[in-house]
Amino acid sequence: MFPLNDKESIFKEYMDKRVPLIKNKKILQSSYIPEQLPHREKQINDIVEIVAPSLIKDKPSNILIIGKTGTGKTAVVKYIGKELKKADEYEENCSFVYINCEVVDTPYGILYNIGNQIIKDETRSIPFTGWSLDRVFGELTKYIDDENKVYIIVLDEIDRSFQKNGDDIFYFLTTINELLEKSKVSIIGISNNPKFTDFLDPKIKSRLGEEKIIFPPYNTVQLEDILKDRSFEAFTEGTLSEGVISYCAALSAQDMGDARRALDLLRIAADIAERNNDKIITEAHVKFAKNKIELDAVSEIVRTLTPQSKTVLMSIIINTENNNPIMNTGDVFTTYKQISEILESSTLTQRRVAGLISELDMLGIIHARVKSFGRAGRTREIELNTKDVIDMLKSDALFKKLTTYKNIKQTTLM
Ligand SMILES: Nc1ncnc2c1ncn2[C@@H]1O[C@H](COP(=O)(O)OP(=O)(O)O)[C@@H](O)[C@H]1O
Ligand SMILES: [Mg+2]
Numbered sequence: 001m002f003p004l005n006d007k008e009s010i011f012k013e014y015m016d017k018r019v020p021l022i023k024n025k026k027i028l029q030s031s032y033i034p035e036q037l038p039h040r041e042k043q044i045n046d047i048v049e050i051v052a053p054s055l056i057k058d059k060p061s062n063i064l065i066i067g068k069t070g071t072g073k074t075a076v077v078k079y080i081g082k083e084l085k086k087a088d089e090y091e092e093n094c095s096f097v098y099i100n101c102e103v104v105d106t107p108y109g110i111l112y113n114i115g116n117q118i119i120k121d122e123t124r125s126i127p128f129t130g131w132s133l134d135r136v137f138g139e140l141t142k143y144i145d146d147e148n149k150v151y152i153i154v155l156d157e158i159d160r161s162f163q164k165n166g167d168d169i170f171y172f173l174t175t176i177n178e179l180l181e182k183s184k185v186s187i188i189g190i191s192n193n194p195k196f197t198d199f200l201d202p203k204i205k206s207r208l209g210e211e212k213i214i215f216p217p218y219n220t221v222q223l224e225d226i227l228k229d230r231s232f233e234a235f236t237e238g239t240l241s242e243g244v245i246s247y248c249a250a251l252s253a254q255d256m257g258d259a260r261r262a263l264d265l266l267r268i269a270a271d272i273a274e275r276n277n278d279k280i281i282t283e284a285h286v287k288f289a290k291n292k293i294e295l296d297a298v299s300e301i302v303r304t305l306t307p308q309s310k311t312v313l314m315s316i317i318i319n320t321e322n323n324n325p326i327m328n329t330g331d332v333f334t335t336y337k338q339i340s341e342i343l344e345s346s347t348l349t350q351r352r353v354a355g356l357i358s359e360l361d362m363l364g365i366i367h368a369r370v371k372s373f374g375r376a377g378r379t380r381e382i383e384l385n386t387k388d389v390i391d392m393l394k395s396d397a398l399f400k401k402l403t404t405y406k407n408i409k410q411t412t413l414m
Pocket of ligand 1: 029030031032033034036037038039040067068069070071072073074075076226259260263
């Protein structure tokens with residue numbers, strides 16, 4: 001029997017054993033905005049110079065910020081927003097609005113969110129649904145003008161909105177100034193994709209990109225500085241064994257200079273160590289963390305594949321497991337047809353299947369090299385890039401029916 005009179009928590013043993021390696025987990029999370037952003041001084045200064053006139057009610061130029069994921073774009077812009085609010089506390093000459101277009105991804109949603117952040121008079125608020133886009137835009141424009149202020153509107157992940165909705169929203173927001181008499185609106189667009197503006201209407205393109213700021217990837221030394229700052233706040237002293245920070249930095253510099261990746265590595269390594277009851281975090285924990293991150297990424301890709309793509313991938317797996325690790329499109333197609341038959345699903349043409357193979361290649365789960373065979377024409381050598389996908393696909397509900405999997409083995413590849 002459980003000793004009920006000894007009223008100590010049943011979690012006591014766990015709590016006693018636990019050594020808190022991380023003083024403050026929040027600091028290692030990517031949503032945390034640190035006070036210091038090393039190696040972004042130039043970008044911060046450039047943006048500050050552009051937006052500063054808003055403090056005296058002059059309209060800043062629109063800015064387009066371009067840089068790969070994890071290069072500090074969001075952190076820098078949010079940091080500047082915070083500082084701008086502080087500097088403007090008494091005058092209230094400007095208002096800083098942040099929208100993430102990955103989360104809010106319709107034109108109505110974007111305008112509704114802007115309204116939601118700036119409109120203080122409840123009788124004038126924009127309803128969640130129900131109005132026409134023109135009406136929302138009209139009311140928002142009126143409200144903005146009545147306030148007699150400068151509005152800086154940040155559209156983060158702006159290319160996401162464009163992919164889904166085209167450039168209507170940018171048209172609205174960049175032409176709004178022509179309708180305003182007292183207030184002014186400036187846009188800061190942030191994008192991971194430098195090519196995204198190529199698809200915009202030329203007029204909108206030139207308006208959005210009045211000023212362009214580039215965020216280059218971080219190198220190893222810069223990532224080390226970033227991690228050192230963050231870990232100094234996050235960990236108790238002596239928790240990190242020597243070399244851990246450089247190792248995380250080196251791995252992430254190889255991997256596109258992504259500070260988010262570097263922080264993820266460190267945070268997950270710390271989690272693993274903590275769960276293991278280890279007293280210090282070592283490179284071995286970082287290696288585990290790296291594997292975990294990669295596995296999670298692959299599983300996310302696999303999870304979101306269409307049934308047809310999954311079937312193509314399954315065909316590649318079956319060939320791999322049948323002593324045909326380097327196959328051509330024809331091999332994949334033969335197996336694919338057999339699986340489709342068993343699953344009673346529709347069969348795409350070999351050309352479409354070749355297209356899906358290229359997609360899987362772009363997603364990085366397979367390798368498809370074009371191999372030239374002189375007069376015989378071109379063919380491809382296809383190979384699985386990671387064995388991780390094998391178990392994931394085999395446990396996918398789509399292939400439950402594939403119990404005759406062994407039959408495919410015998411018929412296809414002899
Ligand atoms: N210079 C820096 N100093 C400290 N932390 C940084 C720096 N640059 C990026 N980070 C951190 O890295 C993570 C990713 O940065 P983020 O601004 O979200 O990148 P992006 O928006 O470019 O994808 C965040 O946790 C952020 O705080
Ligand atoms: Mg971002």
